[in-house]
Amino acid sequence: MTHERTDFIAGMEPSAPDAPVRVDAMSEAPSAVRDVTPLGRPSVELQSVSAAYGQRLALDDVSLAVRPGSLLAVIGPNGAGKSTLLKLVAGLIKPVSGRISVLGDRPLGHAHEVAYLPQAEAVDWDFPVTVSEVVTMGRYGRLGLGRQPGPGDREIAARALATVGMADAEGVQIGALSGGQRRRVFLARALAAEPLIYLLDEPVTGVDARTQEDLMDVLEAEARAGKTVIASTHDLICAAQRFHEAAFLNRRLVAHGPANLVLDRQLLADTYGGHVLVLPDDGGRLILDDAHHHDDAPRGERHYHDDRR
Amino acid sequence: MTTLVALLTDPLAYGFMQRGLAAALIVGVVCAVIGVFVVLKGLAFIGDAVSHAAFPGLVVAYLLSAPLYIGGAVAAVATALLIGFVSRRGRLRFDTSVGVLFAGTFAFGVLLFSTIRNYVTDLLGYLLGNVLGISVADLVQVAVLGAIVLVIVLVLRKELLFATFDPLGAAASGLPVAALEYLLLALLGVTIVVSIQAVGIIMVVAMLVTPAATAQLLVVRFGRMIAVSIGIAAISAVIGLYVSFYLNLASGASIVLIETALFGAALSLGPKTGLFSRPALARRAAT
Numbered sequence: 274m275t276h277e278r279t280d281f282i283a284g285m286e287p288s289a290p291d292a293p294v295r296v297d298a299m300s301e302a303p304s305a306v307r308d309v310t311p312l313g314r315p316s317v318e319l320q321s322v323s324a325a326y327g328q329r330l331a332l333d334d335v336s337l338a339v340r341p342g343s344l345l346a347v348i349g350p351n352g353a354g355k356s357t358l359l360k361l362v363a364g365l366i367k368p369v370s371g372r373i374s375v376l377g378d379r380p381l382g383h384a385h386e387v388a389y390l391p392q393a394e395a396v397d398w399d400f401p402v403t404v405s406e407v408v409t410m411g412r413y414g415r416l417g418l419g420r421q422p423g424p425g426d427r428e429i430a431a432r433a434l435a436t437v438g439m440a441d442a443e444g445v446q447i448g449a450l451s452g453g454q455r456r457r458v459f460l461a462r463a464l465a466a467e468p469l470i471y472l473l474d475e476p477v478t479g480v481d482a483r484t485q486e487d488l489m490d491v492l493e494a495e496a497r498a499g500k501t502v503i504a505s506t507h508d509l510i511c512a513a514q515r516f517h518e519a520a521f522l523n524r525r526l527v528a529h530g531p532a533n534l535v536l537d538r539q540l541l542a543d544t545y546g547g548h549v550l551v552l553p554d555d556g557g558r559l560i561l562d563d564a565h566h567h568d569d570a571p572r573g574e575r576h577y578h579d580d581r582r
Numbered sequence: 583m584t585t586l587v588a589l590l591t592d593p594l595a596y597g598f599m600q601r602g603l604a605a606a607l608i609v610g611v612v613c614a615v616i617g618v619f620v621v622l623k624g625l626a627f628i629g630d631a632v633s634h635a636a637f638p639g640l641v642v643a644y645l646l647s648a649p650l651y652i653g654g655a656v657a658a659v660a661t662a663l664l665i666g667f668v669s670r671r672g673r674l675r676f677d678t679s680v681g682v683l684f685a686g687t688f689a690f691g692v693l694l695f696s697t698i699r700n701y702v703t704d705l706l707g708y709l710l711g712n713v714l715g716i717s718v719a720d721l722v723q724v725a726v727l728g729a730i731v732l733v734i735v736l737v738l739r740k741e742l743l744f745a746t747f748d749p750l751g752a753a754a755s756g757l758p759v760a761a762l763e764y765l766l767l768a769l770l771g772v773t774i775v776v777s778i779q780a781v782g783i784i785m786v787v788a789m790l791v792t793p794a795a796t797a798q799l800l801v802v803r804f805g806r807m808i809a810v811s812i813g814i815a816a817i818s819a820v821i822g823l824y825v826s827f828y829l830n831l832a833s834g835a836s837i838v839l840i841e842t843a844l845f846g847a848a849l850s851l852g853p854k855t856g857l858f859s860r861p862a863l864a865r866r867a868a869t
Contacts, residue, residue, distance in 0.1 A: 360750075363750075363753075363754040364753070364754065365750055365753055365754060381754075381756060384754065384755055384756025385755060385756050387754060387755070388754070388755070389750060389751055389754030389755070390751070391748060391750045391751055395748075395750060396747075396748060397622075397747070400622060400746075400747050400804075401622075401798060401801060401802050401803055401804050401806075401807045402743075402747055402803070402804050403802065403803055406743075406803070406804060407747075410743075410744045410747070410748070410751070410752075411755075413740055413741065413744050413752070413755060413757065414755030414756045414757065416740070418738065418741060418757075418758075419737045419738060419741075421740060422740070446802035446803075449802075462751070466755060472754070
C-alpha cells in the first residue's frame with residue numbers, strides 16, 4: 274500500500290488564517306434537542322481567550338461557542354492547546370485574557386453540572402480504588418462537603434456502569450483493567466455526575482474499535498438528550514464519522530464547523546502543518562493525525578509548533 | 583500459659599508502661615491513617631522535611647519557656663503549608679525546594695540548640711523519641727490532637743480520596759482541591775508533632791510511611807488500606823513496646839523495626855509482589 278504524505282504543505286509556511294473559518298450550518302442537526310440553556314444560548318462560550326503556561330502561549334485569541342446538544346470534536350496536533358481548552362472550560366486553569374462562560378456563568382460556577390475526564394496518563398492506576406468507588410466519585414460534586422453517598426447515589430453509579438458495559442467489574446481494582454475498560458469506567462464516572470456538560474480529554478485514545486464505538490454511542494445519546502459534549506481526539510476518522518462538529522485548533526482556532534470538515538485537506542494542512550498522513554484507500558481516503566510524527570521526523574520537514582517556540 | 587499472660591500483664595503494673603502503650607497506640611493509629619495519604623500522594627519526603635522543621639520550633643519554645651508542643655506544632659504546620667505553597671507556585675523542582683527548606687530549618691534548630699549552655703535531655707529526647715517517658719499531661723495532648731486529626735479525616739474522607747486520586751476531576755466537579763491539599767499538609771504537621779515524642783524526629787517518617795506502604799501491598803480498596811494500615815501500626819506498637827521493655831531497647835526504634843519487618847514480610851510473601859503471588863489472577867476479572 275502506498276501512502277501519500279501531505280508533504281506538499283510541509284515545505285510551505287503553514288498559514289493559519291487570521292479569522293477562523295466558520296461554518297455555521299450544521300450538516301445534520303441532532304433531532305429532539307432538549308435545550309437546557311435559555312433561548313438556545315451557547316452552553317459554553319469563549320471570547321478571545323488566550324492561555325499560557327509561563328512564557329509559552331498555549332492558546333491564542335480563541336473564540337468559540339458551543340450549543341446544548343453539540344457533539345464537538347476538538348482536533349489538532351500535539352501542543353495545539355486541546356487539553357488547555359478543556360481545562361479552561363472546566364475552570365482548572367485561568368486564561369490570561371478573554372472571557373469564558375459556562376452555562377451563563379464563570380467556569381466552576383456550576384461545577385456539579387460539568388464532568389471532566391482527565392487524560393489517561395494523568396491518573397495513578399496503582400491507586401487502591403475499585404471500579405465502583407471510582408464511578409461513585411462522579412456523585413461527590415453534587416453531594417457537598419462531608420456528606421457520604423447514599424443508596425440513591427450507588428444506584429446511579431451502578432446504572433452508569435451498566436451503560437458502559439462494565440457492570441460485572443464493580444469490585445475490581447482499576448489498575449487491573451485494560452486501557453479500554455479504564456476509559457469505560459471513567460466515562461461511567463462522568464455519566465454518574467449527571468452533568469449538562471461533558472469535557473473529555475481524549476476519551477477514545479488508545480482503545481479498541483469496539484470500545485470506541487460503544488463510548489461514542491453513549492456520548493451521542495447524551496448529546497441527543499441536550500447535553501453538551503466536547504472531546505479532544507487524535508482520531509480524525511472518529512471525529513469525521515461520529516462527531517457532529519469539529520473545532521480545528523493550533524493555538525489559534527483554525528476552523529469550527531460540521532464534523533465532515535475534517536475531510537477538508539486544506540483545513541487539515543492549516544491545522545496540522547506537515548503532521549497528517551493521507552492514505553489512499555479503497556472506498557476513499559484514510560486520514561491519520563500523525564501524533565508521534567515529530568519524534569522521528571525526516572530531514573527537511575517543517576514542524577509547525579516548532580516555529581512558534 | 584500463666585507465664586505468658588504474666589509476660590503481657592506484668593509490665594502494665596508500671597504507670598510509665600501504661601502511658602507509653604497508650605501513647606504508642608494513638609500515635610501509631612494517627613500516623614497510619616495520615617500515612618495512607620502520604621504514601622498515595624508521594625509525600626514521604628515532605629513528611630521527613632516537616633518533622634525536621636519541627637526541631638527549631640521545639641528549641642525556640644524551650645528558650646522562651648513556652649510549651650514545647652506548641653513550638654513544634656507551629657513550626658511543623660507552617661513548614662508544611664509553606665511547602666504546599668512552594669509546590670503550587672515555585673519554579674524549582676519540587677524536591678529541590680523541599681530539600682533546601684528541610685536542611686535549612688533543621689540547621690537553624692541545631693544552631694539554636696548549640697547556644698544552650700546546660701545539658702537538656704528534654705530536647706535530645708525529641709530527636710530519638712522516648713514514648714516510655716511520656717507524662718500524663720503530654721499523653722492527654724497527644725490524645726486530643728490525635729482525635730482531632732482522625733475526626734477531620736473521617737468527616738472529609740470522600741473529598742480527600744477524590745482529591746488524592748484525581749485532583750483534576752475533583753477540582754472540576756467543584757471540590758476545593760487546593761484547600762483540601764493545604765488541610766492535608768496541616769494535618770500532616772500536627773500528626774508529626776504528636777508523634778515526635780514517641781519515636782523522635784528522625785523516625786517519624788517511618789511511622790507515616792511503613793504501615794501504609796505495607797497495606798498497599800496487601801489490599802486494593804482505599805477503605806481497607808486504611809484499616810490494614812491501622813492494624814499493622816497497632817500490632818507494631820504493642821510488640822515493639824514489649825520488646826523494648828524486656829530487652830531494654832529504645833522504644834521508638836523497636837516499634838519502627840517491627841513495622842519494617844512486617845513490611846518485609848508483606849513484600850516477600852504478599853499477594854501483589856510476593857514470591858508466591860500470582861498477579862495474573864487479578865487481571866482475569868472483568869470483560
